[in-house]
Amino acid sequence: MKFQIEDVTVCFPYDHIYPEQYSYMVELKRALDAKGHCLLEMPTGTGKTIALLSLITSYTLSKPQGAIKLIYCTRTVHEMEKTLAELKLLHNYQVKHLGPAAKILAIGLSSRKNLCVNPNVLEANNRDSVDAACRKRTASWVRALSAENPNVETCEFFENYERTASGAVLPPGVYTLQDLRAFGKEKGWCPYFLARHMVQLANVVVYSYQYLLDPKVAGIISKEMQKESVVVFDEAHNIDNVCIEALSVSVRRQTLDGASRNISRIEQEINRFKATDANRLRDEYKRLVNGLALSGNLPGSDSWLSNPALPDDILREAVPGNIRRAEHFLHVLRRLLQYLTVRLDTEDVEKESPISFVASINNQAGIDQKTLKFCYDRLHSLMLTLEITDTDDFLHVQTICDFATLVGTYSRGFSIIIEPFDERMPHIPDPVLQLSCHDASLAIKPVFDRFQSVVITSGTLSPIDLYPRLLNFHPVVSRSFKMSLTRDCICPMVLTRGSDQLPVSTKFDMRSDPGVVRNYGKLLVEMVSIVPDGIVCFFVSYSYMDGIINTWNESGLLKDVLVVGYVSSFHLVFLMILLFQEIMQHKLVFIETQDVVETTLALDNYRRACDCGRGAVFFSVARGKVAEGIDFDRHYGRLVIMFGIPFQYTLSKILLARLEYLRDTFQIKEGDFLTFDALRQAAQCVGRVIRSKADYGMMIFADKRYSRHDKRSKLPGWILSHLRDAHLNLSTDMALHIAREFLRKMAQPYDKTGSSGKKTLLSQEDLEKMDGSGLQERLY
């Protein structure tokens, strides 16, 4: 369908549109017109992504004079694929209805690991080895060497790509990673470098958050994006965490040992060069005197992870004299390592500000702040000079230099925390020195400054006024949309008691109570027998999930042991009989583990089990990888059970330091932030069941604490508005009854366009009939 929003003709690839999608587009357009940033919350399952993509592409088409580039950031690669698939759908529709003028170039960009097509490089099993294997074949000096010596291996895909030079372009279209690989294979060009080159020319670029937020990556990939770009952060409810993680580094014993090995190797290399090619080091020295002119004129294949500090904070001046000579620099690094080793060797937890830490480095190791700041660039330059290609072996020394540069650059918003062991395992010494960033606004600031419009959107951004404070920006539009439902297709419930009417909770003192564990198990057993297709369970942590699964599984073993002892306790034990086997009788069980490969396969199988009608249960962890970005829509998730409230580990020193910082700078209370953070995770977990208004799903919050107003009220509005008072304090049997009724109701046919007064589905005529303002009134 095609319709007007003010002066823009929007081309939308469906016959109908939800009213909230329409208003979302209206608000978004306002922000684009004002060339400002915006913050939009719209429930999942209302087609945010497609609304956003259609508006922005249509907006660009209607303004041919100033072409706007869309930079779409997703948190994960699989979300990137999903976005590109939606974009493909849209693009096909637009080309069909608007003709070839609507053709655009859209690409997804990922690391070498996901884009490389060279089988020899791909043999390496992790990302860093793939990167290094690529560099070994494509670095400029390697290629120069291979011109003389045919035995030196190069990458034919890269050579072909280089030979074609500017002729290597992608024709317009939408390219997923798979498409890029296929195209690269067909043409014999390296897809990775092709994609990196095309990023500058594409109309739409889809990539991961880090490519903009993490200065190490953004420095190479995104430094040349034009100002007239719209940057979208989708599913941005965790954006503050991404920002602080991008600027945090930690140092362990292994890091120090590795770094000192690295330094010895560098020393050997230096000696070798001194013997064979002393000029090279002298040249480098001269270059450093003139200032770091590294950036810009390096061939793409030589570039390496960039400076960990933000671009505005990097000094554009000459490297301090004391580290210009390679040997001197190594000496400084050695002293730094020694200092860090001493500091790590502590009995107590220490917390320090960067300023005092730098001061003590200066006192005890004689390294001043400016020297620290240049560590990373100096190392980078040295490694290039030494022509080191196996960068994956040098990660440790790189970490140390990252740390030094960050600690030398930032004096506020960070703290240094040294812990001798993990709180949860005090008997195992594992000292860590962490430089942790508390201020999320630091990493995102350059993005807000550089681009004219930044859109932050997600299904859960409540309370919506908190994000501008956390990220320190001023949105021109900040709106939270409700969901207009044709029928009550979501059914949230708060379960406070088990089948024996005793309270359930994952509160610290209750979580390992066998009664609670059993009640949780009974709840699941009952639910698997009545809910069709897929069920997803979220637990508060891996360890809790493992514990519960083991208990459920072994309650049978326990029984065997008991019988020999006391015959009379037979009946008691009977209750505990193999909860797990009972679950398995109805559905297959799949579990998220810490191994991503295994989890991915488990998910794939889970979907297959739901597809073929067998039905399955997926056990997952809140804050885990699955909760972060996998949809459990339609038959993939008819019920989500959230066992407990996913609070952060409150004894963590880093968390405490961050809370303190938030309190001092933003006047956000610790308790409020913790609840906010836990509830946004919970909402995120359960919010993935709905994909459209035709879909339906239930959500069970199984913890007595959810019934308290201060906790519950932090849930996003679209869940709260469906949470009836009668569903606030349920026991297992009541929940079971409600679930049966709900499922029966949902199975009835209904009128999709919404009958009673309010339209929940608009056709083209509907939109034409009413002008924008009329619609707004109808909705709110």
Add this chain to the structure above:
Amino acid sequence: MASGQVSKRVKFKSSVKDPGTPGRLFLTLERLMFKPNSPNSATKLNMEFRFVKNHKYTKEGSNKAPMLNLTSSQGVSYIFEFESYDDLHVCKECVGKALSKTGETPKPIDTSEVPSEQPSTEELLLRMNMLRENGELQKLHMRFVSDGILTEAEFWATRKKLLGGNFSKKSKQRTGLKSFVLSDTKPSTDGRTNKVTFTLTPEIVREVFAEKPAVHQAYLNLVPRKMSERDFWSKYCRAEYLHHAKNANAGAAAAAEAAEDEELALFLKPDDILASETRRKIRCVDPTLDMEADEGDDYTHLPDHGIVRDGSKEITESQHEHYRRTLSQELNRHAAVVLQGTPIDEEQLKDTQTVAEALKLSKQGENASNEETDMNTNQDRLSRISKMIEIDDLQASSDLPLAPLSIKDPRDYFDSQQATALKNSRDTSIGNDPVKRILSTEESYASLRDSISHVKTTGLINPIITPEAAVKVLSVLTHNISSTKYDIGKNHGLSFLDTLPNTSKEELLYHWTSLQELLRHYWSSYPITTAYLYTKVSRLKDAMSKIDSQLQELKESVQSDLRHQVTLLVRPMQQAIEAAMQHHDAELQKRSARSGERSNGYT
């Protein structure tokens, strides 16, 4: 010939020019059947002679091939080409005899029902076949169509999928595996010694081999040349026992044992075959959930970057990671195998050796076809993603391909439902589950007590109880416990339904299937848009209320001790009827209110 059966090699053609399908023609006095030589050919024929109206054949001596042409009462002709004229003659005679015979018998088919749209002959034939093959369906058909509650067309409309082309394929659907873990062989101890016993059946062995390819491989390599079957499995069980030993340093113990025993290490080590299979599978995983790719793109979490210790990451303490195998991994693997199904049929489940060989063969086949399927799955995947991406209610729906649900016996479904109902009742009162078993437990317990009191009165003699008696008591106790847990739902043979008298059981099931049929029709006719639907709904409503009253009668007619259970079984049915009635009434009210409104508006 004597029995009236004739079978000949023929080619079956739908027209004279058709090259034909080679196969065999079977003729009896009542019917003719054609079976193609290649089993996956769709052309099959099985019809009764009473539908054959006419037959023609080529004359001997003419240049044409020997052919027989049968014309059915609907005017469709079936042509068979024979290998020789002799064959043709034999069949000609047989057909002639059969035709003259059927001419005398009265036609049992009721020609009075005229469906609203005339279905094609093939479809009619198919319907007839289905009714014949499926007694359940025939009963339903009799009950509803003959009584005029449903028309012929309505009855078949809901079964279009069955009548569709893939009906013939249905029987080829592989039987699935049961979901629960068989090989989770909990060791049973006899209570006297430290001896631990594991029980293995061919079914369990199949599961073990399928889930742990390394064990399978080891079995093929070692047994029987290097070690005996018995040794192999005791080694295996030892390894399992080590894995399950629930102490803190299970990993360490396993590592230590593995270092000493080369063969044992085979079972304790991570499965290499599995790992390579995983690597292959991860490459064709759906990219919209590929979290592995995600890890490859994550530069924030370079080693030692990002936040390490804020409590969100987990910690593992053992340095013997290599030997640790978690329950989660096992469960995932198990579920994957169940989902994949097994190529081994029940007949092959004789002994370990055959199971191992059969699995090996099937695997080889799989590997060969993997190459091509990889390409195909790629395509499938892409089209599936694009379908998944669409928002369904914004668009006129595109019909997704459905795999027909094939429930071998609808009663199984009923059974499982009633198992749930019974389970609920069990929660309230534990004792009444399998009545007989509890009794025997109590008996043995009582006898144990008897002997204890006997000891008390007579004093301690040596031995206190005869060891045989003690063992008997314990083994009965333990046996009952480990078997009751599997009774829940698994053992349909012992379900409550079977304790009912046969007639009431049949009646119950019959009501259940008919109610399902009615409800299906009922709900599918909403929203009521035409007068036709309106009358249909009221017809259905009447029929349902009839069933409701019949159920009530049934409930009252059973013996009092069974009544509670029967009530439990009947309740979901009655609830369903009630819901339908309520919906009907509400709809009626709405309708009348609306029409009232409209008339107000007009006046």
